[in-house]
Amino acid sequence: MGELSKTAAYWVLRVLxxxxxxxxxxxxxCPRGLENALATELGLLGAVAPKTSSGGVHFHxxxxxxxxxxxxxxxxxxxxxxxxxxxxxxxxxxxxIAYDIDWTRYFTAERTLRIDLAATHSPLTSLTYxxxxxxxxxxxxxxxxxxxxxxxxxxxxxxRVYAYLSEDEATIYLDTSxxxxxxxxxxxxxxxxxxxxxLAAGLLTLAGWTPDVxxxxxxxxxxTIAIEAALIAARQxxxxxxxxxxxxxxxxxxxxxxxxxxxxxDAVRTAPESPMIFAGxxxxxxxxxxxxxxxxxxxxxxINFSVADVxxxxxxxxxGVWLTNPPYGVRLEDSDILAALYPAxxxxxxxxxxxxxxxxxxxxxxxxxLIGLKPERRIPLFNGALDCRxxxxxxxxxxxxxxxxxxxxxxxxxLP
Ligand SMILES: C[S@@+](CC[C@H](N)C(=O)[O-])C[C@H]1O[C@@H](n2cnc3c(N)ncnc32)[C@H](O)[C@@H]1O
Numbered sequence: 001m002g003e004l005s006k007t008a009a010y011w012v013l014r015v016l017x018x019x020x021x022x023x024x025x026x027x028x029x030c031p032r033g034l035e036n037a038l039a040t041e042l043g044l045l046g047a048v049a050p051k052t053s054s055g056g057v058h059f060h061x062x063x064x065x066x067x068x069x070x071x072x073x074x075x076x077x078x079x080x081x082x083x084x085x086x087x088x089x090x091x092x093x094x095x096x097i098a099y100d101i102d103w104t105r106y107f108t109a110e111r112t113l114r115i116d117l118a119a120t121h122s123p124l125t126s127l128t129y130x131x132x133x134x135x136x137x138x139x140x141x142x143x144x145x146x147x148x149x150x151x152x153x154x155x156x157x158x159x160r161v162y163a164y165l166s167e168d169e170a171t172i173y174l175d176t177s178x179x180x181x182x183x184x185x186x187x188x189x190x191x192x193x194x195x196x197x198x199l200a201a202g203l204l205t206l207a208g209w210t211p212d213v214x215x216x217x218x219x220x221x222x223x224t225i226a227i228e229a230a231l232i233a234a235r236q237x238x239x240x241x242x243x244x245x246x247x248x249x250x251x252x253x254x255x256x257x258x259x260x261x262x263x264x265x266d267a268v269r270t271a272p273e274s275p276m277i278f279a280g281x282x283x284x285x286x287x288x289x290x291x292x293x294x295x296x297x298x299x300x301x302x303i304n305f306s307v308a309d310v311x312x313x314x315x316x317x318x319x320g321v322w323l324t325n326p327p328y329g330v331r332l333e334d335s336d337i338l339a340a341l342y343p344a345x346x347x348x349x350x351x352x353x354x355x356x357x358x359x360x361x362x363x364x365x366x367x368x369x370l371i372g373l374k375p376e377r378r379i380p381l382f383n384g385a386l387d388c389r390x391x392x393x394x395x396x397x398x399x400x401x402x403x404x405x406x407x408x409x410x411x412x413x414x415l416p
Contacts, residue, residue: 031202070181072264089123118162183197234270
Protein backbone atom coordinates (compact mmCIF):
# COMPACT_ATOMS: atom_id res chain seq x y z
CA MET A 1 0.00 0.00 0.00
CA GLY A 2 1.43 3.40 -1.01
CA GLU A 3 2.04 6.13 1.58
CA LEU A 4 -0.87 8.17 0.27
CA SER A 5 -3.41 5.33 0.48
CA LYS A 6 -2.10 4.45 3.99
CA THR A 7 -2.79 8.01 5.11
CA ALA A 8 -6.22 7.94 3.46
CA ALA A 9 -7.05 4.60 5.16
CA TYR A 10 -5.94 6.04 8.52
CA TRP A 11 -8.24 9.02 8.16
CA VAL A 12 -11.14 6.90 6.98
CA LEU A 13 -10.68 4.77 10.12
CA ARG A 14 -10.43 7.86 12.34
CA VAL A 15 -13.62 9.30 10.89
CA LEU A 16 -15.43 5.94 11.13
CA UNK A 17 -14.39 5.45 14.76
CA UNK A 18 -15.52 8.99 15.52
CA UNK A 19 -18.91 8.37 13.93
CA UNK A 20 -19.46 4.81 15.14
CA UNK A 21 -18.06 4.95 18.68
CA UNK A 22 -18.64 8.45 19.82
CA UNK A 23 -20.90 10.42 17.67
CA UNK A 24 -24.43 9.09 17.81
CA UNK A 25 -27.25 11.27 16.51
CA UNK A 26 -30.40 11.92 18.54
CA UNK A 27 -33.65 13.79 18.22
CA UNK A 28 -35.46 15.12 21.29
CA UNK A 29 -39.08 16.14 20.62
CA CYS A 30 -40.62 18.79 22.88
CA PRO A 31 -43.80 20.92 23.08
CA ARG A 32 -43.75 23.31 20.11
CA GLY A 33 -42.48 26.72 21.20
CA LEU A 34 -39.85 25.26 23.55
CA GLU A 35 -37.32 24.27 20.87
CA ASN A 36 -34.84 27.10 21.56
CA ALA A 37 -35.05 26.61 25.32
CA LEU A 38 -34.50 22.85 24.85
CA ALA A 39 -31.49 23.44 22.57
CA THR A 40 -29.92 25.60 25.30
CA GLU A 41 -30.68 22.99 27.96
CA LEU A 42 -29.22 20.18 25.82
CA GLY A 43 -26.05 22.23 25.26
CA LEU A 44 -25.66 22.56 29.04
CA LEU A 45 -26.10 18.79 29.41
CA GLY A 46 -23.22 18.19 26.97
CA ALA A 47 -25.03 17.74 23.64
CA VAL A 48 -22.88 18.43 20.58
CA ALA A 49 -24.29 20.82 17.92
CA PRO A 50 -27.94 21.01 19.09
CA LYS A 51 -30.03 22.18 16.15
CA THR A 52 -33.71 23.09 16.41
CA SER A 53 -36.42 21.97 14.05
CA SER A 54 -40.19 22.28 14.44
CA GLY A 55 -41.20 20.29 17.54
CA GLY A 56 -37.74 19.24 18.71
CA VAL A 57 -33.95 19.40 18.64
CA HIS A 58 -31.37 17.26 16.80
CA PHE A 59 -28.07 16.73 18.59
CA HIS A 60 -25.00 14.50 18.74
CA UNK A 61 -23.00 12.79 21.45
CA UNK A 62 -22.03 9.47 22.96
CA UNK A 63 -24.69 6.96 23.98
CA UNK A 64 -24.21 7.88 27.63
CA UNK A 65 -25.40 11.39 26.73
CA UNK A 66 -28.83 9.86 26.01
CA UNK A 67 -28.82 8.46 29.58
CA UNK A 68 -28.04 11.88 30.97
CA UNK A 69 -30.61 13.73 28.87
CA UNK A 70 -33.32 11.22 29.85
CA UNK A 71 -32.43 11.65 33.50
CA UNK A 72 -31.89 15.41 33.63
CA UNK A 73 -33.77 17.16 30.83
CA UNK A 74 -36.75 19.12 32.12
CA UNK A 75 -37.99 20.11 28.65
CA UNK A 76 -37.59 17.11 26.32
CA UNK A 77 -40.54 14.77 25.72
CA UNK A 78 -38.33 11.84 24.61
CA UNK A 79 -34.85 11.02 23.37
CA UNK A 80 -34.87 9.19 20.04
CA UNK A 81 -31.70 7.49 18.82
CA UNK A 82 -31.24 7.94 15.06
CA UNK A 83 -30.63 4.57 13.35
CA UNK A 84 -31.00 5.33 9.65
CA UNK A 85 -32.41 7.75 7.09
CA UNK A 86 -33.07 6.57 3.52
CA UNK A 87 -35.06 7.72 0.50
CA UNK A 88 -38.31 5.80 -0.13
CA UNK A 89 -41.16 5.75 -2.63
CA UNK A 90 -43.49 2.99 -1.44
CA UNK A 91 -44.20 0.47 1.35
CA UNK A 92 -41.80 -2.03 -0.17
CA UNK A 93 -38.93 0.48 0.25
CA UNK A 94 -40.01 1.03 3.87
CA UNK A 95 -39.87 -2.75 4.48
CA UNK A 96 -36.38 -2.99 2.93
CA ILE A 97 -35.04 -0.03 4.93
CA ALA A 98 -36.27 -1.61 8.18
CA TYR A 99 -35.11 -5.12 7.19
CA ASP A 100 -31.58 -3.90 6.42
CA ILE A 101 -31.07 -2.80 10.03
CA ASP A 102 -29.36 -5.46 12.14
CA TRP A 103 -31.88 -5.24 14.99
CA THR A 104 -30.18 -8.05 16.91
CA ARG A 105 -27.36 -5.58 17.67
CA TYR A 106 -29.82 -3.33 19.48
CA PHE A 107 -32.12 -5.69 21.44
CA THR A 108 -32.79 -9.39 22.01
CA ALA A 109 -35.77 -11.41 20.75
CA GLU A 110 -37.11 -11.66 24.34
CA ARG A 111 -37.87 -7.92 24.38
CA THR A 112 -41.43 -6.86 23.55
CA LEU A 113 -41.83 -4.33 20.79
CA ARG A 114 -44.02 -1.47 19.59
CA ILE A 115 -43.74 0.45 16.33
CA ASP A 116 -44.93 4.07 16.00
CA LEU A 117 -45.01 6.03 12.78
CA ALA A 118 -45.60 9.68 12.02
CA ALA A 119 -45.56 11.38 8.63
CA THR A 120 -45.77 14.75 6.93
CA HIS A 121 -46.52 14.97 3.20
CA SER A 122 -45.93 11.22 2.74
CA PRO A 123 -47.30 9.87 -0.57
CA LEU A 124 -48.30 6.57 1.12
CA THR A 125 -52.02 5.94 1.28
CA SER A 126 -52.05 3.92 4.51
CA LEU A 127 -49.70 4.74 7.39
CA THR A 128 -51.14 1.76 9.28
CA TYR A 129 -49.96 -0.53 6.49
CA UNK A 130 -46.52 1.12 6.50
CA UNK A 131 -46.32 0.54 10.28
CA UNK A 132 -47.20 -3.15 9.76
CA UNK A 133 -44.47 -3.47 7.12
CA UNK A 134 -41.89 -2.14 9.57
CA UNK A 135 -43.12 -4.59 12.21
CA UNK A 136 -42.85 -7.46 9.66
CA UNK A 137 -39.36 -6.34 8.62
CA UNK A 138 -38.07 -6.29 12.22
CA UNK A 139 -39.59 -9.73 12.96
CA UNK A 140 -38.37 -11.22 9.64
CA UNK A 141 -34.87 -9.93 10.33
CA UNK A 142 -34.80 -11.70 13.70
CA UNK A 143 -36.01 -14.94 12.05
CA UNK A 144 -33.40 -14.59 9.28
CA UNK A 145 -30.75 -14.52 12.04
CA UNK A 146 -32.15 -17.88 13.29
CA UNK A 147 -33.87 -16.29 16.32
CA UNK A 148 -37.44 -16.12 17.64
CA UNK A 149 -39.36 -13.01 16.61
CA UNK A 150 -40.05 -10.41 19.33
CA UNK A 151 -43.64 -10.14 20.60
CA UNK A 152 -45.65 -6.98 20.04
CA UNK A 153 -46.91 -5.16 23.16
CA UNK A 154 -48.73 -1.90 22.48
CA UNK A 155 -49.35 -1.05 26.15
CA UNK A 156 -45.96 -1.29 27.85
CA UNK A 157 -43.33 -2.48 25.36
CA UNK A 158 -39.68 -2.92 26.32
CA UNK A 159 -38.53 -1.36 23.05
CA ARG A 160 -40.17 1.28 20.85
CA VAL A 161 -39.20 1.88 17.25
CA TYR A 162 -40.20 5.26 15.78
CA ALA A 163 -40.41 5.87 12.07
CA TYR A 164 -40.82 9.32 10.60
CA LEU A 165 -41.76 9.71 6.94
CA SER A 166 -41.21 12.98 5.11
CA GLU A 167 -42.27 13.36 1.49
CA ASP A 168 -39.40 11.19 0.23
CA GLU A 169 -37.25 10.09 3.20
CA ALA A 170 -37.82 7.56 5.96
CA THR A 171 -36.00 8.02 9.28
CA ILE A 172 -35.93 5.20 11.80
CA TYR A 173 -35.23 5.82 15.47
CA LEU A 174 -35.01 3.70 18.59
CA ASP A 175 -36.71 5.35 21.52
CA THR A 176 -34.36 5.51 24.52
CA SER A 177 -37.02 6.92 26.87
CA UNK A 178 -39.99 4.51 26.94
CA UNK A 179 -42.76 6.36 28.75
CA UNK A 180 -42.68 10.04 27.71
CA UNK A 181 -40.28 12.09 29.82
CA UNK A 182 -43.01 14.38 31.15
CA UNK A 183 -44.17 11.33 33.11
CA UNK A 184 -41.85 12.00 36.04
CA UNK A 185 -43.64 9.53 38.31
CA UNK A 186 -45.16 12.04 40.75
CA UNK A 187 -48.66 12.40 39.30
CA UNK A 188 -50.97 10.35 41.56
CA UNK A 189 -54.16 11.05 39.57
CA UNK A 190 -55.31 13.82 37.25
CA UNK A 191 -56.79 16.97 38.79
CA UNK A 192 -58.57 19.40 36.46
CA UNK A 193 -56.63 19.78 33.15
CA UNK A 194 -53.06 19.37 34.46
CA UNK A 195 -50.23 20.80 32.41
CA UNK A 196 -47.66 18.43 31.02
CA UNK A 197 -44.67 18.52 33.33
CA UNK A 198 -42.15 19.51 30.64
CA LEU A 199 -44.45 22.28 29.45
CA ALA A 200 -44.69 23.61 33.02
CA ALA A 201 -40.88 23.53 33.28
CA GLY A 202 -40.76 25.34 29.93
CA LEU A 203 -43.11 28.07 31.19
CA LEU A 204 -40.78 28.65 34.15
CA THR A 205 -37.82 28.91 31.74
CA LEU A 206 -39.61 31.32 29.38
CA ALA A 207 -40.79 33.43 32.33
CA GLY A 208 -37.12 33.74 33.33
CA TRP A 209 -37.79 32.43 36.84
CA THR A 210 -34.74 31.46 38.90
CA PRO A 211 -34.84 29.79 42.35
CA ASP A 212 -33.63 32.94 44.15
CA VAL A 213 -36.87 34.72 43.19
CA UNK A 214 -40.26 34.11 44.92
CA UNK A 215 -42.74 32.24 42.73
CA UNK A 216 -46.52 32.20 43.10
CA UNK A 217 -49.11 30.02 41.32
CA UNK A 218 -52.49 30.96 42.86
CA UNK A 219 -54.48 28.52 40.65
CA UNK A 220 -52.13 25.57 40.98
CA UNK A 221 -54.54 22.64 40.37
CA UNK A 222 -52.36 19.52 40.63
CA UNK A 223 -49.37 21.76 41.44
CA THR A 224 -47.37 21.06 38.27
CA ILE A 225 -45.77 24.52 37.98
CA ALA A 226 -44.83 24.66 41.67
CA ILE A 227 -43.52 21.06 41.71
CA GLU A 228 -41.38 21.65 38.60
CA ALA A 229 -40.05 24.84 40.19
CA ALA A 230 -39.26 22.92 43.39
CA LEU A 231 -37.40 20.24 41.39
CA ILE A 232 -35.33 23.00 39.76
CA ALA A 233 -34.65 24.71 43.12
CA ALA A 234 -33.74 21.39 44.76
CA ARG A 235 -31.49 20.55 41.77
CA GLN A 236 -33.34 17.24 41.62
CA UNK A 237 -33.13 15.47 38.26
CA UNK A 238 -36.71 14.94 37.03
CA UNK A 239 -36.04 11.33 35.99
CA UNK A 240 -34.61 10.08 39.31
CA UNK A 241 -37.86 8.26 40.17
CA UNK A 242 -38.41 6.31 36.95
CA UNK A 243 -36.86 3.83 34.54
CA UNK A 244 -36.10 4.21 30.81
CA UNK A 245 -36.17 2.12 27.64
CA UNK A 246 -32.39 2.34 27.13
CA UNK A 247 -32.04 0.04 30.15
CA UNK A 248 -33.56 -2.73 27.97
CA UNK A 249 -31.24 -2.24 24.99
CA UNK A 250 -28.20 -4.47 24.33
CA UNK A 251 -25.74 -1.60 24.60
CA UNK A 252 -26.92 -0.58 28.05
CA UNK A 253 -23.91 0.21 30.21
CA UNK A 254 -25.05 -0.38 33.82
CA UNK A 255 -22.00 1.07 35.67
CA UNK A 256 -22.11 4.32 33.63
CA UNK A 257 -25.84 4.63 34.37
CA UNK A 258 -25.29 4.03 38.12
CA UNK A 259 -22.55 6.69 38.14
CA UNK A 260 -24.83 9.24 36.46
CA UNK A 261 -27.67 8.47 38.87
CA UNK A 262 -25.41 8.72 41.92
CA UNK A 263 -24.08 12.07 40.71
CA UNK A 264 -27.67 13.27 40.28
CA UNK A 265 -28.59 12.06 43.81
CA ASP A 266 -25.54 13.81 45.28
CA ALA A 267 -26.58 17.10 43.65
CA VAL A 268 -29.95 17.25 45.46
CA ARG A 269 -30.27 20.12 47.97
CA THR A 270 -32.40 20.23 51.11
CA ALA A 271 -35.26 22.71 51.39
CA PRO A 272 -34.75 26.11 53.04
CA GLU A 273 -36.63 26.94 56.27
CA SER A 274 -38.85 29.47 54.53
CA PRO A 275 -39.70 28.23 51.05
CA MET A 276 -40.05 30.87 48.35
CA ILE A 277 -42.37 28.84 46.12
CA PHE A 278 -46.03 29.62 46.89
CA ALA A 279 -48.96 27.70 45.41
CA GLY A 280 -52.66 27.47 46.08
CA UNK A 281 -56.08 26.90 44.64
CA UNK A 282 -59.71 27.57 45.53
CA UNK A 283 -60.22 23.79 45.62
CA UNK A 284 -59.13 22.11 48.85
CA UNK A 285 -58.98 18.70 47.15
CA UNK A 286 -56.71 20.09 44.40
CA UNK A 287 -54.30 21.46 47.02
CA UNK A 288 -54.36 18.18 48.97
CA UNK A 289 -53.54 16.33 45.78
CA UNK A 290 -50.76 18.78 44.86
CA UNK A 291 -49.20 18.33 48.33
CA UNK A 292 -49.36 14.53 47.94
CA UNK A 293 -47.67 14.72 44.50
CA UNK A 294 -44.96 17.05 45.83
CA UNK A 295 -44.36 14.70 48.77
CA UNK A 296 -44.20 11.73 46.39
CA UNK A 297 -41.19 13.28 44.64
CA UNK A 298 -39.66 14.66 47.87
CA UNK A 299 -40.17 18.38 47.27
CA UNK A 300 -43.18 19.15 49.53
CA UNK A 301 -40.88 21.13 51.90
CA UNK A 302 -39.94 23.47 49.06
CA ILE A 303 -43.52 24.70 48.53
CA ASN A 304 -45.78 26.83 50.71
CA PHE A 305 -49.30 25.53 49.84
CA SER A 306 -52.58 27.22 50.84
CA VAL A 307 -56.27 27.17 49.92
CA ALA A 308 -57.82 30.50 48.82
CA ASP A 309 -59.74 32.29 46.12
CA VAL A 310 -57.21 34.07 43.87
CA UNK A 311 -59.38 37.22 44.10
CA UNK A 312 -58.54 37.52 47.81
CA UNK A 313 -54.82 36.89 47.48
CA UNK A 314 -52.15 39.31 48.67
CA UNK A 315 -48.52 39.15 47.55
CA UNK A 316 -46.45 36.72 49.66
CA UNK A 317 -43.28 38.81 49.01
CA UNK A 318 -42.54 42.39 47.84
CA UNK A 319 -41.55 41.14 44.35
CA GLY A 320 -41.46 37.89 42.43
CA VAL A 321 -42.87 35.88 39.55
CA TRP A 322 -46.58 35.06 39.42
CA LEU A 323 -47.08 32.22 36.94
CA THR A 324 -50.42 30.57 36.51
CA ASN A 325 -52.63 28.60 34.15
CA PRO A 326 -56.19 29.69 34.91
CA PRO A 327 -59.29 27.68 34.02
CA TYR A 328 -60.57 28.08 30.47
CA GLY A 329 -63.87 27.36 28.81
CA VAL A 330 -64.82 23.87 27.78
CA ARG A 331 -68.58 24.41 28.07
CA LEU A 332 -70.65 27.45 27.19
CA GLU A 333 -71.78 27.88 30.79
CA ASP A 334 -68.10 28.34 31.76
CA SER A 335 -68.01 31.57 29.75
CA ASP A 336 -69.86 33.72 32.27
CA ILE A 337 -67.77 32.43 35.18
CA LEU A 338 -64.53 33.10 33.32
CA ALA A 339 -65.68 36.48 32.05
CA ALA A 340 -66.14 37.45 35.70
CA LEU A 341 -62.91 35.82 36.93
CA TYR A 342 -60.49 37.46 34.50
CA PRO A 343 -61.24 41.12 35.23
CA ALA A 344 -61.06 40.21 38.94
CA UNK A 345 -57.63 38.68 38.35
CA UNK A 346 -56.51 41.97 36.77
CA UNK A 347 -57.80 43.90 39.78
CA UNK A 348 -55.98 41.61 42.25
CA UNK A 349 -52.72 41.91 40.31
CA UNK A 350 -53.00 45.68 40.11
CA UNK A 351 -53.97 46.15 43.76
CA UNK A 352 -51.64 43.69 45.48
CA UNK A 353 -48.84 42.61 43.15
CA UNK A 354 -47.04 45.82 42.14
CA UNK A 355 -43.36 44.93 41.73
CA UNK A 356 -44.22 41.42 40.46
CA UNK A 357 -43.84 39.99 37.00
CA UNK A 358 -47.09 38.18 36.15
CA UNK A 359 -47.34 35.44 33.53
CA UNK A 360 -50.56 33.80 32.42
CA UNK A 361 -50.65 30.71 30.21
CA UNK A 362 -53.88 30.32 28.25
CA UNK A 363 -55.31 28.87 25.06
CA UNK A 364 -58.06 31.49 24.99
CA UNK A 365 -57.21 34.57 22.94
CA UNK A 366 -60.10 36.60 24.35
CA UNK A 367 -59.87 35.83 28.04
CA UNK A 368 -56.44 37.37 28.65
CA UNK A 369 -57.87 40.60 27.23
CA LEU A 370 -60.64 40.50 29.81
CA ILE A 371 -57.97 40.88 32.47
CA GLY A 372 -57.80 44.57 31.53
CA LEU A 373 -53.98 44.80 31.50
CA LYS A 374 -51.77 45.21 28.47
CA PRO A 375 -49.43 42.21 28.03
CA GLU A 376 -45.78 43.15 27.65
CA ARG A 377 -45.01 39.74 26.09
CA ARG A 378 -47.05 37.15 24.15
CA ILE A 379 -45.09 33.94 23.62
CA PRO A 380 -46.71 31.37 21.27
CA LEU A 381 -46.67 27.80 22.57
CA PHE A 382 -48.53 24.56 21.95
CA ASN A 383 -50.15 22.45 24.64
CA GLY A 384 -50.45 19.27 22.53
CA ALA A 385 -52.41 20.46 19.47
CA LEU A 386 -53.82 23.45 21.33
CA ASP A 387 -52.52 26.86 20.23
CA CYS A 388 -51.67 28.79 23.43
CA ARG A 389 -49.90 31.94 24.55
CA UNK A 390 -47.81 32.80 27.58
CA UNK A 391 -48.78 36.40 28.39
CA UNK A 392 -46.35 38.49 30.42
CA UNK A 393 -47.41 41.55 32.46
CA UNK A 394 -45.02 43.79 34.36
CA UNK A 395 -46.85 45.08 37.43
CA UNK A 396 -45.54 48.56 38.17
CA UNK A 397 -47.23 50.49 40.95
CA UNK A 398 -49.58 53.16 39.62
CA UNK A 399 -48.14 53.19 36.11
CA UNK A 400 -50.04 50.29 34.57
CA UNK A 401 -52.35 51.40 31.85
CA UNK A 402 -55.75 49.81 32.35
CA UNK A 403 -57.35 48.62 29.15
CA UNK A 404 -61.13 48.66 29.10
CA UNK A 405 -62.15 44.98 29.08
CA UNK A 406 -64.07 43.96 25.94
CA UNK A 407 -67.64 42.79 26.33
CA UNK A 408 -67.61 39.15 27.49
CA UNK A 409 -68.80 37.66 24.20
CA UNK A 410 -66.84 34.41 24.07
CA UNK A 411 -66.18 32.16 21.09
CA UNK A 412 -66.83 28.41 20.97
CA UNK A 413 -65.13 26.73 23.94
CA UNK A 414 -61.56 25.42 23.69
CA LEU A 415 -60.33 21.98 24.60
CA PRO A 416 -58.67 21.37 27.98
C1 LIG B 1 -56.39 24.73 34.39
S1 LIG B 1 -56.41 24.37 36.08
C2 LIG B 1 -54.73 24.52 36.57
C3 LIG B 1 -53.97 23.26 36.26
C4 LIG B 1 -52.57 23.29 36.82
N1 LIG B 1 -51.71 24.21 36.10
C5 LIG B 1 -51.98 21.88 36.79
O1 LIG B 1 -51.00 21.66 36.05
O2 LIG B 1 -52.50 21.00 37.44
C6 LIG B 1 -57.13 25.79 36.80
C7 LIG B 1 -57.26 25.75 38.32
O3 LIG B 1 -57.80 27.02 38.74
C8 LIG B 1 -58.54 26.79 39.92
N2 LIG B 1 -59.42 27.95 40.15
C9 LIG B 1 -60.56 28.29 39.50
N3 LIG B 1 -61.07 29.42 40.00
C10 LIG B 1 -60.25 29.82 41.00
C11 LIG B 1 -60.24 30.92 41.91
N4 LIG B 1 -61.19 31.83 41.88
N5 LIG B 1 -59.22 31.01 42.81
C12 LIG B 1 -58.23 30.08 42.83
N6 LIG B 1 -58.22 29.00 42.02
C13 LIG B 1 -59.20 28.87 41.11
C14 LIG B 1 -59.28 25.48 39.63
O4 LIG B 1 -59.69 24.87 40.84
C15 LIG B 1 -58.21 24.68 38.85
O5 LIG B 1 -57.51 23.84 39.71
